[in-house]
Amino acid sequence: MSEKEMLDEFKTQAKQLIKERERFEDKSGKLTVGLESEIAIHGHCNLSELVQKRDKVIELNSDCTDVELGASQIEIRTPPVDLIKKRGVERMIRIYEESFKKVLSSAQDQGVGVLRVGSNPFLPIRNTPRTNKPKYHMVPDFYNRNRDPKLDTTIGLGKHRIDIGDAAIVSLFQSFQINLGAKSLEDACDKMNRSLVIAPYLLAFTGNARYLNFLDTNIQDSRMLSWQKSHDTRVFCDTKFSDLRIPSWEKSFDIRNSTTGAWDNELRVGLPGRYFKNIKDYLDRAGSFPFILHSPESALAIAIGMTWLDARVKFIGDSAIVELRLLSTQPTVNEEMLLTLLYVGRLNYSQIHNEPLLPISLVRENRLSAMLFGKKRPMWFLNHQQKPVKISAKEGIKVELKRAVEGLEHLDLLKHLNRDLLDLVLIQGSPSDRLAEELKNKKHISIQDMEDALIKTNMLLS
Amino acid sequence: MINNTEVLKFLSKFSFKPELANYVGIEREHFLRSVSNGLLTPMSMEFLKTIKNKAWTYELSACQVESRTKPKKDQSSINLELLANENRGSAIANKLGVELLNTEVGPEDMVLDVYPNPRYLRIVKSISMERLRAACRVAGTHIHIGVRDIGHAIRLNNALVAHLDKLCAVGDHSCGERLRLYNIVTQNCQVSTYDSIEHLFEVSREEGFTENPRDCWKMIRISIHGTVELRMFGATEKIDEIMYWISLIKQVAKEVA
Numbered sequence: 001m002s003e004k005e006m007l008d009e010f011k012t013q014a015k016q017l018i019k020e021r022e023r024f025e026d027k028s029g030k031l032t033v034g035l036e037s038e039i040a041i042h043g044h045c046n047l048s049e050l051v052q053k054r055d056k057v058i059e060l061n062s063d064c065t066d067v068e069l070g071a072s073q074i075e076i077r078t079p080p081v082d083l084i085k086k087r088g089v090e091r092m093i094r095i096y097e098e099s100f101k102k103v104l105s106s107a108q109d110q111g112v113g114v115l116r117v118g119s120n121p122f123l124p125i126r127n128t129p130r131t132n133k134p135k136y137h138m139v140p141d142f143y144n145r146n147r148d149p150k151l152d153t154t155i156g157l158g159k160h161r162i163d164i165g166d167a168a169i170v171s172l173f174q175s176f177q178i179n180l181g182a183k184s185l186e187d188a189c190d191k192m193n194r195s196l197v198i199a200p201y202l203l204a205f206t207g208n209a210r211y212l213n214f215l216d217t218n219i220q221d222s223r224m225l226s227w228q229k230s231h232d233t234r235v236f237c238d239t240k241f242s243d244l245r246i247p248s249w250e251k252s253f254d255i256r257n258s259t260t261g262a263w264d265n266e267l268r269v270g271l272p273g274r275y276f277k278n279i280k281d282y283l284d285r286a287g288s289f290p291f292i293l294h295s296p297e298s299a300l301a302i303a304i305g306m307t308w309l310d311a312r313v314k315f316i317g318d319s320a321i322v323e324l325r326l327l328s329t330q331p332t333v334n335e336e337m338l339l340t341l342l343y344v345g346r347l348n349y350s351q352i353h354n355e356p357l358l359p360i361s362l363v364r365e366n367r368l369s370a371m372l373f374g375k376k377r378p379m380w381f382l383n384h385q386q387k388p389v390k391i392s393a394k395e396g397i398k399v400e401l402k403r404a405v406e407g408l409e410h411l412d413l414l415k416h417l418n419r420d421l422l423d424l425v426l427i428q429g430s431p432s433d434r435l436a437e438e439l440k441n442k443k444h445i446s447i448q449d450m451e452d453a454l455i456k457t458n459m460l461l462s
Numbered sequence: 463m464i465n466n467t468e469v470l471k472f473l474s475k476f477s478f479k480p481e482l483a484n485y486v487g488i489e490r491e492h493f494l495r496s497v498s499n500g501l502l503t504p505m506s507m508e509f510l511k512t513i514k515n516k517a518w519t520y521e522l523s524a525c526q527v528e529s530r531t532k533p534k535k536d537q538s539s540i541n542l543e544l545l546a547n548e549n550r551g552s553a554i555a556n557k558l559g560v561e562l563l564n565t566e567v568g569p570e571d572m573v574l575d576v577y578p579n580p581r582y583l584r585i586v587k588s589i590s591m592e593r594l595r596a597a598c599r600v601a602g603t604h605i606h607i608g609v610r611d612i613g614h615a616i617r618l619n620n621a622l623v624a625h626l627d628k629l630c631a632v633g634d635h636s637c638g639e640r641l642r643l644y645n646i647v648t649q650n651c652q653v654s655t656y657d658s659i660e661h662l663f664e665v666s667r668e669e670g671f672t673e674n675p676r677d678c679w680k681m682i683r684i685s686i687h688g689t690v691e692l693r694m695f696g697a698t699e700k701i702d703e704i705m706y707w708i709s710l711i712k713q714v715a716k717e718v719a
Contacts (some may be wrong), residue, residue, distance in 0.1 A: 055601055148706075150710055150713045151706070152705075152709040152712050153535075154536075155536060155537075155538060157536050157538075157539060219538075225538055234702070236700065236702070236703040361549055365545040365546055365549050368538065368545060369542055369546075370543060371538075372539060372542060378547070390549075390550070390553075
């Protein structure tokens with residue numbers, strides 16, 4: 001009954017939002033960006049102490065932080081800043097740096113360090129500690145209950161096979177999210193589709209989630225991969241053999257009609273089966289999944305909140321905001337600012353040239369290739385004739401970066417791009433590569449080994 | 463009476479690679495359909511000449527091509543290779559004015575041109591039109607799982623046979639039509655369990671695949687590549703569905719590891 005109630009409310013709220021589309025029109029000419037970066041605290045203490053210290057850090061920095069699913073996680077957020085306003089970028093950097101410094105200082109006062117890494121290698125992968133809020137128990141538990149236990153949930157390209165089958169594992173992963181204001185609902189949909197294409201190119205040189213449970217997955221960025229596998233409750237065919245069937249919420253609730261059409265049997269995480277036609281189409285997809293939580297007055301917000309795509313559209317007040325979600329937290333604030341500008345520039349290039357969207361099947365390959373191998377394998381790019389070609393990722397990314405530069409130039413933001421840092425990042429390799437380089441001679445990685453390597457690569461600040 | 467030398471000679475035809483035990487390889491059969499008229503078209507030779515890629519090969523029907531993956535342990539890397547094959551294949555097909563069609567049963571009136579491979583030409587000469595038509599119309603997804611040695615192969619074969627009906631059901635998208643046609647094609651596709659190596663040899667003699675184990679057409683067979691091959695899954699558009707099938711097989715394989 002609660003799912004039906006939620007769906008009815010969701011439909012009403014979605015309809016209302018689309019009816020009020022003019023509310024979301026922004027003719028100010030601003031380029032509003034807000035950042036969210038998840039970090040984790042780390043120290044030699046037991047779980048309850050860790051949670052207490054985390055909560056204390058948040059309490060001391062309540063203006064710029066929030067809790068996350070993981071019991072050790074903190075989200076640092078900036079307010080929206082207009083980047084093209086005079087000194088806009090400087091303002092963003094100042095705010096973000098100050099917030100981070102404050103959080104770091106509070107953590108140090110509590111005797112713990114701050115981890116700036118996409119996957120926390122210290123905490124267990126089973127029964128991973130979660131923040132004690134009902135939603136952080138109900139949602140992962142739902143996926144643990146409804147996923148077919150026969151699904152292979154082990155990952156690892158090297159000698160270690162790591163089981164990421166507990167949906168609470170997502171509390172080990174920290175992401176860096178870039179929020180970009182849209183001019184209208186149409187612009188938001190367009191930006192979201194283009195962001196889905198761009199995200200794997202950025203991921204290819206910024207992977208930062210390689211180690212889990214002190215083990216090397218040999219995967220450049222295991223964050224979204226683990227999320228996908230642990231949250232996969234799709235049904236491929238009704239075999240009539242109950243022991244082989246993926247338990248299906250659709251069947252058990254049986255409350256939905258077939259109007260979701262092409263969005264049937266989608267995976268909630270990652271990349272949609274196709275691009276979005278418009279915001280209604282996007283909302284239709286968001287409403288095609290179980291709500292799990294019960295709060296009818298917030299049905300739309302809950303559905304959007306659980307839209308764990310690589311890019312999504314959020315609605316805050318009268319703003320439609322596109323959020324890029326594929327990237328892991330980076331070792332430094334500067335690297336995250338670099339990524340922010342590259343994303344903004346590349347997206348602007350795509351929009352001003354009205355670039356065709358790369359077929360989504362190619363994006364799917366790019367994304368998986370970037371997650372597994374970074375830029376070590378060929379990827380698909382649009383060539384100068386705007387035709388898809390598969391070429392060395394290193395070469396293709398050079399062209400993508402030139403496009404980002406052109407997009408930034410058009411916005412008069414190019415002067416803020418830290419080219420030295422970009423060159424360094426491309427030469428040094430992804431954060432995952434840097435960490436692996438530090439740990440390559442360790443047969444068995446101890447806490448000390450991991451801490452030393454993380455400190456050396458700027459991913460653990462204590 | 464079984465001669466040990468004969469058994470050893472039979473076993474020598476299988477190439478087991480212990481280091482690849484539990485690795486998975488996929489063969490996907492695809493139809494080629496003309497974009498202009500929507501009909502299946504015998505263009506496999508042109509397709510293969512254009513793609514020039516070892517991951518792609520021919521099938522008996524000239525209207526089909528097959529893509530395959532290298533043996534891999536990690537599902538994500540299998541997934542990536544399937545995506546890469548599909549995208550590359552689709553791009554080449556597009557150049558040639560055709561598309562890859564991932565359906566498991568072709569139409570009854572499809573053209574019956576055969577790829578000019580000597581083995582296929584020999585087979586075609588010896589079979590009825592009904593069998594040829596059935597052979598051309600079916601397209602499947604074959605999943606190989608690596609085994610250490612013949613003992614491991616027999617144990618895994620036997621364990622998988624116990625799940626045959628369920629595996630056939632999950633791999634079916636044609637209400638059984640593909641499997642019905644497959645029965646017409648092969649006539650000995652019924653699976654067997656084996657009590658021992660000697661028993662496997664006996665069955666091979668009875669069913670005529672001692673000299674060439676590739677002539678064993680069983681739905682689950684021990685292949686010369688040192689794998690147990692499952693042949694009951696239909697062609698599918700959804701790579702994630704193949705991933706699901708692999709999960710089911712690996713679950714069984716775990717029990718006999």
